[in-house]
Amino acid sequence: MKIAVLPGDGIGTEIVAEAVKVLNVLELPLELEEAVVGGAAYEAKGHPLPDSTLQLAKDADAVLFGAVGDWKYDKLERALRPEQAILGLRKHLGLFANLRPALCYEQLTHASSLKPELVAGLDILIIRELTGDIYFGQPRGRRTAVDGHFPGAEEAFDTMRYSRPEIERIAHVAFQAARRRSKKVTSVDKANVLETFQFWKDIVTEVHAQYPDVELEHMYVDNAAMQLVKAPKKFDVVVTGNMFGDILSDEAAMLTGSIGMLPSASLDANNKGLYEPSHGSAPDIAGKGVANPLATILSAAMMLRYTLAQPEAADRIESAVRAVLAAGLRTPDIYSDGTRKVGTREMGDAVVAAI
Amino acid sequence: MKIAVLPGDGIGTEIVAEAVKVLNVLELPLELEEAVVGGAAYEAKGHPLPDSTLQLAKDADAVLFGAVGDWKYDKLERALRPEQAILGLRKHLGLFANLRPALCYEQLTHASSLKPELVAGLDILIIRELTGDIYFGQPRGRRTAVDGHFPGAEEAFDTMRYSRPEIERIAHVAFQAARRRSKKVTSVDKANVLETFQFWKDIVTEVHAQYPDVELEHMYVDNAAMQLVKAPKKFDVVVTGNMFGDILSDEAAMLTGSIGMLPSASLDANNKGLYEPSHGSAPDIAGKGVANPLATILSAAMMLRYTLAQPEAADRIESAVRAVLAAGLRTPDIYSDGTRKVGTREMGDAVVAAI
Ligand SMILES: CC(C)[C@H](C(=O)O)[C@@H](O)C(=O)O
Numbered sequence: 001m002k003i004a005v006l007p008g009d010g011i012g013t014e015i016v017a018e019a020v021k022v023l024n025v026l027e028l029p030l031e032l033e034e035a036v037v038g039g040a041a042y043e044a045k046g047h048p049l050p051d052s053t054l055q056l057a058k059d060a061d062a063v064l065f066g067a068v069g070d071w072k073y074d075k076l077e078r079a080l081r082p083e084q085a086i087l088g089l090r091k092h093l094g095l096f097a098n099l100r101p102a103l104c105y106e107q108l109t110h111a112s113s114l115k116p117e118l119v120a121g122l123d124i125l126i127i128r129e130l131t132g133d134i135y136f137g138q139p140r141g142r143r144t145a146v147d148g149h150f151p152g153a154e155e156a157f158d159t160m161r162y163s164r165p166e167i168e169r170i171a172h173v174a175f176q177a178a179r180r181r182s183k184k185v186t187s188v189d190k191a192n193v194l195e196t197f198q199f200w201k202d203i204v205t206e207v208h209a210q211y212p213d214v215e216l217e218h219m220y221v222d223n224a225a226m227q228l229v230k231a232p233k234k235f236d237v238v239v240t241g242n243m244f245g246d247i248l249s250d251e252a253a254m255l256t257g258s259i260g261m262l263p264s265a266s267l268d269a270n271n272k273g274l275y276e277p278s279h280g281s282a283p284d285i286a287g288k289g290v291a292n293p294l295a296t297i298l299s300a301a302m303m304l305r306y307t308l309a310q311p312e313a314a315d316r317i318e319s320a321v322r323a324v325l326a327a328g329l330r331t332p333d334i335y336s337d338g339t340r341k342v343g344t345r346e347m348g349d350a351v352v353a354a355i
Numbered sequence: 356m357k358i359a360v361l362p363g364d365g366i367g368t369e370i371v372a373e374a375v376k377v378l379n380v381l382e383l384p385l386e387l388e389e390a391v392v393g394g395a396a397y398e399a400k401g402h403p404l405p406d407s408t409l410q411l412a413k414d415a416d417a418v419l420f421g422a423v424g425d426w427k428y429d430k431l432e433r434a435l436r437p438e439q440a441i442l443g444l445r446k447h448l449g450l451f452a453n454l455r456p457a458l459c460y461e462q463l464t465h466a467s468s469l470k471p472e473l474v475a476g477l478d479i480l481i482i483r484e485l486t487g488d489i490y491f492g493q494p495r496g497r498r499t500a501v502d503g504h505f506p507g508a509e510e511a512f513d514t515m516r517y518s519r520p521e522i523e524r525i526a527h528v529a530f531q532a533a534r535r536r537s538k539k540v541t542s543v544d545k546a547n548v549l550e551t552f553q554f555w556k557d558i559v560t561e562v563h564a565q566y567p568d569v570e571l572e573h574m575y576v577d578n579a580a581m582q583l584v585k586a587p588k589k590f591d592v593v594v595t596g597n598m599f600g601d602i603l604s605d606e607a608a609m610l611t612g613s614i615g616m617l618p619s620a621s622l623d624a625n626n627k628g629l630y631e632p633s634h635g636s637a638p639d640i641a642g643k644g645v646a647n648p649l650a651t652i653l654s655a656a657m658m659l660r661y662t663l664a665q666p667e668a669a670d671r672i673e674s675a676v677r678a679v680l681a682a683g684l685r686t687p688d689i690y691s692d693g694t695r696k697v698g699t700r701e702m703g704d705a706v707v708a709a710i
């Protein structure tokens with residue numbers, strides 16, 4: 001089984017190195033091959049997603065991704081900015097289903113902004129559609145307005161869109177995931193304003209007919225943003241479009257108070273996937289050896305579970321992570337009184353030891 | 356000064372009645388005229404925003420609005436649903452600047468989901484552009500996809516757009532508001548993905564050159580959704596587009612834990628405005644006399660301040676609201692041990708008495 005390892009920028013290199021260490025200790029027949037991506041790839045090869053990197057990702061069975069981005073690339077033209085690498089990978093690999101668990105670890109409940117009773121035991125799975133919506137819709141650009149409030153003025157525009165099969169397939173992913181969990185799906189839309197999301201709501205409702213054992217609730221995106229703050233534990237599986245999913249999955253992640261712990265999977269139609277931590281490249285702490293590698297290590301576990309069909313190996317990693325937390329080891333982002341502060345490498349080593 | 360009073364649906368009638376009582380006691384030369392809107396207007400006249408209601412709103416100096424909507428209208432065709440009234444009023448009155456304060460009252464800090472130290476003294480002003488963006492962009496609808504992932508499939512689409520003057524005028528509103536506050540504006544965009552919001556960011560930056568005394572920071576919408584949870588007090592004035600503003604203003608409102616306390620103003624280019632509570636029509640508690648009228652009463656205060664140039668009268672209302680809170684009166688939504696539970700009317704009467 002071949003894994004493309006794309007560390008990227010900022011803390012990417014450090015955290016991916018720990019996940020690789022963990023994968024290596026499992027003694028599975030994995031072949032890991034590394035390539036540059038993001039700002040690092042722009043520096044080395046003039047493009048954030050060089051052909052060779054994309055080809056490696058295509059050839060591999062799964063992709064382990066760190067993070068991309070740095071303020072220093074802000075002035076580059078958009079096509080060359082680091083985040084184009086992640087958008088390009090999603091598009092070219094057809095990774096339409098983004099699974100973002102928002103899980104509150106028992107030992108880290110206090111780290112949340114929310115009162116402990118509201119988040120203790122929190123376990124939401126946000127399923128974000130990842131290759132459609134306004135992220136990729138054409139046409140887009142700048143032009144002279146022909147109508148609207150200021151005809152004749154310069155304007156910029158984008159196109160939001162979803163086709164029936166795009167909505168159907170992500171709805172199936174959500175209902176199937178709900179079957180393995182507590183059988184409840186919240187579909188988030190803005191059907192009261194957007195044609196795209198009236199269509200979304202209609203089709204999710206249609207697909208639901210095939211899952212009579214799963215409960216379906218519809219919620220407007222503004223209300224979802226509120227209910228996540230008010231009573232996050234009322235959610236189980238949340239399914240939504242690319243744009244709303246971007247916002248809500250980050251909001252939900254932050255509710256846990258430990259975004260340094262949250263993995264993610266982006267899957268194609270055959271369960272091939274790209275796995276990455278939910279957090280970003282954190283250029284401010286890059287190279288200091290203080291980043292939390294656990295989200296990346298847990299992303300490797302998700303990879304073993306979803307794409308590589310090695311659930312026992314995934315379990316071993318996840319148990320090891322729980323064990324190091326129970327032992328009181330903490331990187332600075334999750335540190336609190338009475339625990340032991342460790343760096344990136346020490347945390348990775350501890351997980352390896354626990355395995 | 357003529358005020359159009361549009362109570363609407365659900366708790367709208369009850370809460371607006373209390374705000375009207377408060378306005379009447381001020382003994383200002385106000386002429387109040389009531390009209391139906393939303394579901395109530397659909398029932399009475401077959402349309403959520405009848406011509407006569409729109410005309411009254413246009414002729415008036417300001418509009419005091421309750422709330423619209425009820426589950427029972429969900430099956431109506433979109434053009435006849437209650438929320439079309441509010442979209443229609445925004446559009447036809449040119450109410451492009453929505454001011455949504457997220458304020459945490461000292462006595463209600465405990466009601467927040469967040470830990471008290473994170474929200475005590477919270478005072479954010481979210482400025483949402485209200486007549487542009489994907490809410491009103493054309494074209495929109497359903498069609499057969501000609502490209503994308505599934506050419507030939509049925510798809511739905513909407514158009515996101517902003518023109519230069521639309522962005523300029525809302526940016527001015529934000530910078531001017533910041534001058535009256537702590538001189539910091541956070542402009543929220545998604546410039547890394549959307550052409551519309553790269554344009555937004557560019558133009559806000561341009562307009563900022565006229566306000567060298569105000570600090571401007573740019574933030575991606577997903578990050579803003581996180582930072583609001585993590586450290587809401589870092590924000591002062593937040594300015595963003597219609598769609599992102601819909602989501603973030605509701606998230607911010609819920610952070611305070613007392614959405615029943617939050618007013619809002621929607622202003623046109625001449626400071627004419629529509630004033631309404633930030634919460635909805637709450638059909639589940641309608642007619643029970645338990646709704647919190649304070650957000651609507653405070654909306655009337657905003658109306659006096661922004662549109663009717665009666666700042667002393669606005670002050671009197673706001674002080675009276677603080678006084679009733681200090682006296683321990685609470686509607687059920689903000690009730691806690693040791694305070695006195697009152698209904699909608701009793702709360703309104705208490706504000707009148709305090710004035
Ligand atoms: C970097 C950016 C393009 C990306 C997105 O908006 O999808 C990021 O926010 C994410 O959620 O992975």
Ligand SMILES: CC(C)[C@H](C(=O)O)[C@@H](O)C(=O)O
Pocket residue numbers: 192193222438441442601
């Ligand atoms: C009812 C709906 C159309 C409206 C909106 O999305 O603007 C509401 O959510 C609001 O924020 O006033």
